[in-house]
Amino acid sequence: MSTCIYLDNNATTQVDPGVLEAMLPYFSEYYGNPSSMHSFGGKVGKAIKQARAQVAGLLGADDTEIVFTSCGSESNNTAIRAALAAQPDRRHIITTQVEHAAVLNVCKQLEKQGYTVTYLSVDAQGQLDLMELEAALTGNTALVSTMYANNETGTVFPIEQIGGLAKEYGAVFHVDAVQAVGKIPLNLKNSTIDLLTLSGHKLHAPKGVGALYVRRGFHFRPLLIGGHQERGRRAGTENVPGIIGLGKAAELELLHLPEATKRESQLRDLLETTLLEIIPNCQVNGDPKHRLPNTTNIGFKYIEGEAILLSLDQYGICASSGSACTSGSLEPSHVLRAMGLPYVILHGSIRFSLSRYTTEAEINQVLTVMPPIIERLRSLSPFNSDAAEWLQDRQTSNQLSAIS
Ligand SMILES: Cc1ncc(COP(=O)(O)O)c(C=O)c1O
Numbered sequence: 399m400s401t402c403i404y405l406d407n408n409a410t411t412q413v414d415p416g417v418l419e420a421m422l423p424y425f426s427e428y429y430g431n432p433s434s435m436h437s438f439g440g441k442v443g444k445a446i447k448q449a450r451a452q453v454a455g456l457l458g459a460d461d462t463e464i465v466f467t468s469c470g471s472e473s474n475n476t477a478i479r480a481a482l483a484a485q486p487d488r489r490h491i492i493t494t495q496v497e498h499a500a501v502l503n504v505c506k507q508l509e510k511q512g513y514t515v516t517y518l519s520v521d522a523q524g525q526l527d528l529m530e531l532e533a534a535l536t537g538n539t540a541l542v543s544t545m546y547a548n549n550e551t552g553t554v555f556p557i558e559q560i561g562g563l564a565k566e567y568g569a570v571f572h573v574d575a576v577q578a579v580g581k582i583p584l585n586l587k588n589s590t591i592d593l594l595t596l597s598g599h600k601l602h603a604p605k606g607v608g609a610l611y612v613r614r615g616f617h618f619r620p621l622l623i624g625g626h627q628e629r630g631r632r633a634g635t636e637n638v639p640g641i642i643g644l645g646k647a648a649e650l651e652l653l654h655l656p657e658a659t660k661r662e663s664q665l666r667d668l669l670e671t672t673l674l675e676i677i678p679n680c681q682v683n684g685d686p687k688h689r690l691p692n693t694t695n696i697g698f699k700y701i702e703g704e705a706i707l708l709s710l711d712q713y714g715i716c717a718s719s720g721s722a723c724t725s726g727s728l729e730p731s732h733v734l735r736a737m738g739l740p741y742v743i744l745h746g747s748i749r750f751s752l753s754r755y756t757t758e759a760e761i762n763q764v765l766t767v768m769p770p771i772i773e774r775l776r777s778l779s780p781f782n783s784d785a786a787e788w789l790q791d792r793q794t795s796n797q798l799s800a801i802s
């Protein structure tokens with residue numbers, strides 16, 4: 399179906415045809431308002447109820463614990479504000495240096511409003527140090543907010559251990575699971591998680607719909623205030639087709655999860671191990687033991703990630719830069735920087751992220767075109783020696799110390 403080899407599924411995913419089919423009638427014949435008293439609207443309300451059950455099913459949660467939102471970013475904003483409102487006397491937040499902007503930038507704003515924020519560091523594999531977390535926790539900590547899995551490297555955090563520590567100090571535990579839902583089996587029944595974010599477009603539902611899991615009994619305060627939709631937890635007439643699509647996508651993820659995870663990790667490993675074998679001077683960025691099954695982030699020394707992406711694009715292959723230039727800035731990725739990777743790796747890193755639609759033929763095509771691309775770019779690069787690498791590392795550390 400796709401006209402390109404799409405290996406950028408952590409950025410967004412193709413809408414599953416079954417999801418689209420489920421949504422279509424809610425754009426046309428079933429246009430009623432789910433809050434209306436008449437049965438025409440009631441029918442739509444019932445469909446939303448079913449979608450809520452489908453999303454709850456994927457998370458091992460109760461239907462009443464699911465609040466539909468417009469995206470992962472809204473869920474993150476809502477969760478953080480709700481956690482702070484639940485414990486107004488506490489003024490400290492703990493998060494990590496490698497979060498998505500929808501957590502980091504909220505925290506930065508909260509710092510301006512008088513909160514203290516600890517940004518936990520990560521090691522060279524992008525992994526947290528639980529001792530650092532424990533040392534940061536105090537009776538003043540209102541919230542611990544960490545991602546489940548990193549969008550750039552796929553590194554998976556030890557969520558229940560983090561949550562266990564947060565609970566010891568009475569802090570609310572929020573997890574941005576946008577990259578984990580549908581890729582890792584979840585069961586929130588006996589979890590330490592109070593609030594969990596997910597986003598539709600990362601799991602073969604459309605863009606513009608997300609959800610927030612709110613643990614039963616959590617003293618929740620809404621971000622959007624107005625009508626009584628979502629049982630007063632998120633005002634605004636529902637994005638009905640989006641919600642129906644998210645429900646169907648959740649049902650399909652649950653169905654496909656065991657087999658898709660196995661297939662994707664096999665294809666990912668084929669891609670990764672072969673690239674490492676046939677191309678000199680490259681390395682995997684991330685935690686090889688605790689990683690999403692669909693993601694590999696590889697640093698190719700001495701060249702720019704963007705140059706690789708542009709070359710791949712000419713072959714109709716979509717990947718993305720692990721060097722954050724996606725944002726349009728020329729700053730290297732904050733995630734890879736937090737991992738302390740050297741300049742030559744930081745700048746030459748790219749991410750391949752697979753989905754259940756990825757085929758072996760597509761991976762083989764990538765394996766065919768990558769070696770000549772890398773060879774050509776390296777032959778043009780002024781930094782293709784260890785001496786240049788040493789110089790670059792020195793320059794970067796000077797620049798970084800000048801900034802901090
Ligand atoms: C880890 C993580 N959190 C949050 C988001 C934001 O989700 P949305 O695009 O639905 O706002 C993303 C999307 O890139 C993500 O990868």
Ligand code: FES
Nearest residue numbers: 703721723728745
């Ligand atoms: S790869 Fe973006 S600045 Fe180097």
